[in-house]
Amino acid sequence: MDLDAVTKQSVLHAKPDGLILQYGTAGFRTKAEHLDHVMFRMGLLAVLRSKQTKSAIGVMVTASHNPEEDNGVKLVDPLGEMLAASWEEHATCLANAEEEHLPRVLVDISEKAAVDLHQDAFVVIGRDTRPSSEKLSQSVIDGVTVLGGQFHDYGLLTTPQLHYMVFCRNSKGQYGKATVEGYYQKLSSAFVELTKQAFCSGDDRRTLRVDCANGIGALKLAEMRHYFSQGLSVQLFNDGTKGKLNHLCGADFVKSHQKPPQGIEMRANERCCSFDGDADRIVYYYHDADGQFHLIDGDKIATLISSFLKELLLEIGDGLSLGVVQTAYANGSSTRYLEEVMKVPVYCTKTGVKHLHHKAQEFDIGVYFEANGHGTVLFSKAAETKIKQLAKESEDEKRKAAKMLESIIDLFNQTIGDAISDMLVIEAILALKGLTVQQWDALYTDLPNRQLKVKVADRQGISTTDAERQVVRPPGLQEAINALVKKYRLSRAFVRPSGTEDIVRVYAEADSQENTDSLAYEVSLAVFQLAGGIGERPQRGF
Ligand SMILES: CC(=O)N[C@H]1[C@@H](OP(=O)(O)O)O[C@H](CO)[C@@H](O)[C@@H]1O
Numbered sequence: 001m002d003l004d005a006v007t008k009q010s011v012l013h014a015k016p017d018g019l020i021l022q023y024g025t026a027g028f029r030t031k032a033e034h035l036d037h038v039m040f041r042m043g044l045l046a047v048l049r050s051k052q053t054k055s056a057i058g059v060m061v062t063a064s065h066n067p068e069e070d071n072g073v074k075l076v077d078p079l080g081e082m083l084a085a086s087w088e089e090h091a092t093c094l095a096n097a098e099e100e101h102l103p104r105v106l107v108d109i110s111e112k113a114a115v116d117l118h119q120d121a122f123v124v125i126g127r128d129t130r131p132s133s134e135k136l137s138q139s140v141i142d143g144v145t146v147l148g149g150q151f152h153d154y155g156l157l158t159t160p161q162l163h164y165m166v167f168c169r170n171s172k173g174q175y176g177k178a179t180v181e182g183y184y185q186k187l188s189s190a191f192v193e194l195t196k197q198a199f200c201s202g203d204d205r206r207t208l209r210v211d212c213a214n215g216i217g218a219l220k221l222a223e224m225r226h227y228f229s230q231g232l233s234v235q236l237f238n239d240g241t242k243g244k245l246n247h248l249c250g251a252d253f254v255k256s257h258q259k260p261p262q263g264i265e266m267r268a269n270e271r272c273c274s275f276d277g278d279a280d281r282i283v284y285y286y287h288d289a290d291g292q293f294h295l296i297d298g299d300k301i302a303t304l305i306s307s308f309l310k311e312l313l314l315e316i317g318d319g320l321s322l323g324v325v326q327t328a329y330a331n332g333s334s335t336r337y338l339e340e341v342m343k344v345p346v347y348c349t350k351t352g353v354k355h356l357h358h359k360a361q362e363f364d365i366g367v368y369f370e371a372n373g374h375g376t377v378l379f380s381k382a383a384e385t386k387i388k389q390l391a392k393e394s395e396d397e398k399r400k401a402a403k404m405l406e407s408i409i410d411l412f413n414q415t416i417g418d419a420i421s422d423m424l425v426i427e428a429i430l431a432l433k434g435l436t437v438q439q440w441d442a443l444y445t446d447l448p449n450r451q452l453k454v455k456v457a458d459r460q461g462i463s464t465t466d467a468e469r470q471v472v473r474p475p476g477l478q479e480a481i482n483a484l485v486k487k488y489r490l491s492r493a494f495v496r497p498s499g500t501e502d503i504v505r506v507y508a509e510a511d512s513q514e515n516t517d518s519l520a521y522e523v524s525l526a527v528f529q530l531a532g533g534i535g536e537r538p539q540r541g542f
């Protein structure tokens with residue numbers, strides 16, 4: 001390591017005094033103007049991680065659904081998954097080191113993680129469409145090059161595309177070709193193969209309206225759509241030509257406000273969906289004939305996908321295990337439906353896809369989705385081998401089911417939740433099953449739910465257990481929540497510090513929207529009073 005060169009370069013990417021940031025649920029995220037030093041340092045860290053793992057490492061510059069003025073960065077590990085937890089700590093140390101300590105921190109990390117410094121390093125970089133992203137990704141490149149790493153800058157990519165590229169490179173092309181073209185081809189041919197039957201049967205060409213949150217998803221979907229246009233026609237809205245990124249649109253807006261985005265023309269009973277700003281989340285929705293809005297969130301997406309997979313697994317009859325992973329934000333009705341009606345095992349993990357992803361790896365087929373629409377399906381190596389074998393050897397119905405599963409394996413982005421890939425999976429399932437959006441929605445009825453945010457002086461003062469469903473600290477808060485929950489029917493509430501915003505999140509559900517809103521308000525007040533609330537007290541009414 002040429003530490004002198006690092007010190008010299010680092011001066012050009014100086015850390016603002018007193019700024020402390022933490023590698024959170026989705027990497028570093030804050031106002032773009034505070035991130036230059038973090039980007040440079042994540043370039044350095046990616047080189048060390050690459051040397052240690054002897055693999056290509058990804059760096060994605062994005063702040064997903066955050067406002068356009070924000071930005072962020074996260075590292076992607078060799079198999080396309082989120083950075084290992086022990087390296088998140090290294091990332092936090094490195095980002096917060098004062099200039100003069102930078103060389104020592106780099107040496108410390110290399111020693112602690114037993115990095116072989118003679119090893120070559122390769123880093124792949126992608127960025128979203130934020131105005132600040134191009135310059136910030138150049139700072140990542142400065143960090144990579146000063147430590148002698150090689151890199152490939154893919155420029156504009158969705159987050160899941162970058163994850164895909166990393167895995168392709170490290171699997172020596174087995175997972176697919178590490179190009180945007182390769183991604184389009186892999187997914188589109190799986191989609192076309194899977195839906196052949198549905199579309200041969202004289203079905204109309206299907207159309208779907210897509211709100212692209214004025215983000216990268218619009219660019220990539222516009223490039224990709226002619227690859228699958230025989231089967232599906234997508235109409236793009238909020239494509240970034242006019243509106244601001246994530247402003248009054250996108251998956252996060254639709255899910256948290258439970259209303260349609262601006263800028264989309266909806267027609268009664270027609271399917272619409274929204275991506276988030278970096279296209280790793282998707283939610284569906286429609287207006288019924290009375291103009292009432294219906295949201296189909298990640299939980300219902302997981303249910304549709306699981307029931308389709310379960311049917312195919314029954315057909316091939318090979319005893320492969322299927323599990324569904326959710327977080328505490330999953331609607332209680334979805335969990336009940338999955339467990340009691342569909343009889344599939346459901347597990348709850350902490351918020352953040354890395355937790356869901358790891359749990360899902362324990363099954364032959366692991367379906368994971370956050371309620372906000374971030375999720376995918378993982379197939380174990382053993383399941384994949386078995387399915388491929390059955391697709392070749394078995395006969396008739398069994399073979400047909402195995403072949404469908406084979407295409408589904410290719411259609412999912414198994415590295416991370418992917419709005420484009422999930423959209424194609426959902427469209428394929430709806431077409432094959434001949435389901436309308438209303439029929440899908442009617443699988444179960446969501447319990448009314450509400451999410452609120454409370455500002456506190458130090459959100460780390462709240463700690464939780466039991467997959468974030470119970471508060472341990474501060475004392476008395478859980479007891480207060482328990483007492484409030486008892487007042488309502490079918491009720492549930494929990495609070496946790498956000499990993500991406502400086503707030504505490506409150507979640508409540510109950511038998512009616514009115515009761516849910518009361519419960520959410522009362523729990524917010526308890527947080528405000530018992531956990532050091534600052535600013536305005538929570539107010540009743542929304
Ligand atoms: C309730 C909620 O939707 N939380 C989101 C949000 O995390 P928080 O830690 O809650 O801020 O951003 C994460 C990253 O995108 C996402 O994984 C997670 O689901």
Ligand SMILES: [Mg+2]
Pocket residue numbers: 064065276277278279280281
């Ligand atoms: Mg996102």
